[in-house]
Structures are given as structure tokens and as C-alpha cells.
Amino acid sequence: MFERFTNEARQTVTLAQENSRRLKHPAIGTEHLLLGLLDQQETVSAQILGRHGLDRERADRAVVRLVPHAPKDALDADALETIGIDLAAIREKVEAVFGPGSLDRPPRRDHRGGLFSGRHIPFSKEAKKSLELSLREALALKHRYIGDGHILLGLLREGEGLASRVIADAGIDAATLRQEIVAELGTRRTPG
Amino acid sequence: MSDTAQLASDAGSRDPAVGLRAVRALRTLVDRLEALQVENARDQNWSWQEIAHCLEVSRQAVHKKYAGGRGLLRRER
Numbered sequence: 001m002f003e004r005f006t007n008e009a010r011q012t013v014t015l016a017q018e019n020s021r022r023l024k025h026p027a028i029g030t031e032h033l034l035l036g037l038l039d040q041q042e043t044v045s046a047q048i049l050g051r052h053g054l055d056r057e058r059a060d061r062a063v064v065r066l067v068p069h070a071p072k073d074a075l076d077a078d079a080l081e082t083i084g085i086d087l088a089a090i091r092e093k094v095e096a097v098f099g100p101g102s103l104d105r106p107p108r109r110d111h112r113g114g115l116f117s118g119r120h121i122p123f124s125k126e127a128k129k130s131l132e133l134s135l136r137e138a139l140a141l142k143h144r145y146i147g148d149g150h151i152l153l154g155l156l157r158e159g160e161g162l163a164s165r166v167i168a169d170a171g172i173d174a175a176t177l178r179q180e181i182v183a184e185l186g187t188r189r190t191p192g
Numbered sequence: 193m194s195d196t197a198q199l200a201s202d203a204g205s206r207d208p209a210v211g212l213r214a215v216r217a218l219r220t221l222v223d224r225l226e227a228l229q230v231e232n233a234r235d236q237n238w239s240w241q242e243i244a245h246c247l248e249v250s251r252q253a254v255h256k257k258y259a260g261g262r263g264l265l266r267r268e269r
Binding site for chain 1: 213214223230257258
């Protein structure tokens, strides 16, 4: 579904992944997509959010506050230490090969029942839904591309992820924000 | 050694609660390592048979665990 994504939209997804990794979260959620948008200060979405007082720093603080710090799937380092196993040493070696956090995410099953390692960070249900909705927002506006603005519309439409919560907590009215994004995107069918 | 671990050691390794918790922690660690290594082997085009041989389990066991059960037409090597 990423074929029609603009560079900014693709970058948003990449940055969302980086944010999730940096915060040591188990999945890529809507809040990380929001941070991915705000990481790119020049984008339509970041500009509009900025006008309403929500910038990168503020969003980051809100996310850190809302998301529980200790992941529930944490490995039991203390228990391993009682039998002489140094989890930190193991983690260092594993991460050197498979990347940061690869040992900290539990394996998960895909829809076919196959088991996958924690190497790749999965998208949360809400984040997936938001990205699908960004495509639908673009289609509804008769745009032939999906830009960062459509992702923000998707996040607002999804409505149940932490991104919506962060936006609402910043005192921003979702309906007003929607109107402004749509107005800003205009009627051009191609990005620009 | 962290305080908790030190305390557990001092309390005696014969305490089943401590010992069993360590076993569980180790099993979780092994499961994650195995998933990473099996995925890595598949990425490098290893067959299920080769992976099973290294892990000293049956091909069926490793296939069932990692490839999932459904789909008769799934690619198998």
C-alpha cells in the first residue's frame, strides 16, 4: 500500500519506527506516527500542528508520560543472574547482529500461524488502521498521492490511538484540525 | 550482581521459587534467541531440515512451530 506514498509520508513511517525503537516500545503505534510527522518540521502536518502549539518536544513529553515505561514482556535479568547469566552481555552480542531491541520483543505469530522473532517492530492495530485510513482519505479527496497530511487525517479518523489522545490533550479540536488540513491540501491531484 | 539477585543467592539456591523463576526466565530467553536464529537461517535460505538438524529436533517440529499450520500449498523445502 506504500506505492502512492510521497517521500514525506514514507519518511514518517521510517521515523515512526525509529521513535518506537528509541523509546523501547514493543510496537509502532499511532503516537510514533505522530512523532514521525513532527520530526519533519517543514511538512504540512507539522506546520499545522505547530500553529496549534503541538511541536516535537511537547508531543514527545506527552508520549513518554502516557506510555508505561517498563514493557510487560521484559526479560527477567535478576532471575537469570541467580544462575550466573549476564543478560546485559547476551543482549549486547545479540543486538550487534540483529539490531537494537531484537531480544526485548517477544516472538509473535502472523495471521497464518507462523512464528516471527522480535527483530522487526510490528505496527499496532491502530497504526495499521490509520495508514489504511490515510489511503481512504486521499481517495475521498480525489488525490492521487498519499502525503503526510493524509496520514494525519488517517490518525484523526482512526481516533482511538494515542496520537488522537496527544492531540486532544494539547487542546486541539479534531474537527477544526481536519478542516485546516483539507484546506491546506487543496484540490491538486498530485503532491506539491 | 544486583541487590535482588544477591538477596536471592544469599537466601539459598534451594528455594524453589528462585530456581523456578530462573528456569522460566531462561526459557523465555531461549525462545527469543531461537526465533531470531531460525528466522536468520530461513533468510539465508536454509531448509527446515537443516535447521531441525542443528537444533536436534524433527523437521516437522520446527516447521510446525515457525511456519504455521495452515496452507497446503505453502512452499516447503
